[in-house]
Amino acid sequence: MQGIFRGRHFIDLEEWTKEEIDILLDVSNYFKKKFKLGVATPYLSYQTIFLMFFEQSTRTRNSMEAGIAQLGGHANYLDTSTMQISHGETPKDTAIILSRFGHGIACRNCFWEVGNKYLREMAKWSTVPIMSLQCDLYHPMQGLADLMTIKEKVGDLKRTKISIIWAYAKSHKKPISVPVTQVLLFPRYGMDVTLAYPKGYDLPEWVINDAKKNALKYGGTLKITHNMEEAYRDADIVIPKNWGSWVNNQSTEVVDSLLESYKDWKCTEKMMSIANKDVLYMHALPADRGNEVEDSVIDGSHSIVYDEAENRLHTAKAVMALTMGGK
Numbered sequence: 001m002q003g004i005f006r007g008r009h010f011i012d013l014e015e016w017t018k019e020e021i022d023i024l025l026d027v028s029n030y031f032k033k034k035f036k037l038g039v040a041t042p043y044l045s046y047q048t049i050f051l052m053f054f055e056q057s058t059r060t061r062n063s064m065e066a067g068i069a070q071l072g073g074h075a076n077y078l079d080t081s082t083m084q085i086s087h088g089e090t091p092k093d094t095a096i097i098l099s100r101f102g103h104g105i106a107c108r109n110c111f112w113e114v115g116n117k118y119l120r121e122m123a124k125w126s127t128v129p130i131m132s133l134q135c136d137l138y139h140p141m142q143g144l145a146d147l148m149t150i151k152e153k154v155g156d157l158k159r160t161k162i163s164i165i166w167a168y169a170k171s172h173k174k175p176i177s178v179p180v181t182q183v184l185l186f187p188r189y190g191m192d193v194t195l196a197y198p199k200g201y202d203l204p205e206w207v208i209n210d211a212k213k214n215a216l217k218y219g220g221t222l223k224i225t226h227n228m229e230e231a232y233r234d235a236d237i238v239i240p241k242n243w244g245s246w247v248n249n250q251s252t253e254v255v256d257s258l259l260e261s262y263k264d265w266k267c268t269e270k271m272m273s274i275a276n277k278d279v280l281y282m283h284a285l286p287a288d289r290g291n292e293v294e295d296s297v298i299d300g301s302h303s304i305v306y307d308e309a310e311n312r313l314h315t316a317k318a319v320m321a322l323t324m325g326g327k
């Protein structure tokens with residue numbers, strides 16, 4: 001089975017077929033069961049992965065570090081501000097050198113119009129798999145964990161009404177990579193996807209076009225609305241989460257007048273009450289509590305955010321175990 005996975009880069013789930021994603025999920029489930037049973041899974045004994053972070057992380061860093069340890073290997077955590085990258089060393093040289101030292105390279109670089117290109121440049125030169133830990137466009141590790149979680153909770157995903165809803169936040173100007181990954185991925189599983197956001201917070205046009213193509217091909221649907229209530233009404237799953245206005249405004253300023261005019265885009269109990277009575281609340285985390293969502297919702301009975309976060313571990317292990325392992 002590893003033959004078709006070993007050495008593959010993991011940068012964008014669109015480059016992975018549905019059958020391959022299903023195998024990634026099967027292996028994630030396998031690792032989850034073994035983890036719960038306390039059974040060792042040393043599939044990557046003595047292997048090293050380099051984890052390069054241009055930005056902060058809690059879930060991604062720790063799921064990868066714990067994951068590789070549980071697979072019998074080792075992670076080198078690399079804060080890129082302490083690397084020669086800060087003196088201008090190129091992604092080419094960095095990728096070639098780290099390839100010589102280990103078995104996988106993972107990187108988070110979310111700088112707008114830089115991050116994905118940086119990963120692609122490393123992938124061009126690396127002789128080991130390059131794994132995205134989130135870039136300006138995609139967050140495939142999060143997308144895989146989200147899909148695993150939804151499958152666990154819902155089962156057959158066809159005709160599941162899932163709403164990806166922009167939410168107000170001022171913690172930082174968040175990348176668009178989570179909603180982009182979700183809006184491309186969910187229609188491939190036959191889900192009825194609603195994307196809701198206030199004017200000014202568009203996702204790139206090519207993303208919407210590709211998501212529509214995915215919906216057509218796999219039997220899902222995609223609806224876009226600028227009406228928040230419409231997105232909550234009768235939804236089976238809601239994912240209210242902030243993203244920045246990067247497509248229309250590349251400024252790194254976090255709070256501006258456009259953002260402040262949409263303070264009411266918050267996930268509240270009132271909004272949850274117009275959704276399906278068994279609606280599930282998801283968020284990739286970290287959440288801007290009080291702004292994106294009321295505490296009573298994220299801490300309430302509909303919330304599955306901790307199961308979603310836990311699955312980052314099991315899916316990270318599956319990605320590493322299937323793509324690493326050979327020189």
Ligand code: CP
Nearest residue numbers: 057058059060284285
């Ligand atoms: N969801 C997510 O990627 O979390 P971190 O930023 O903490 O890694």
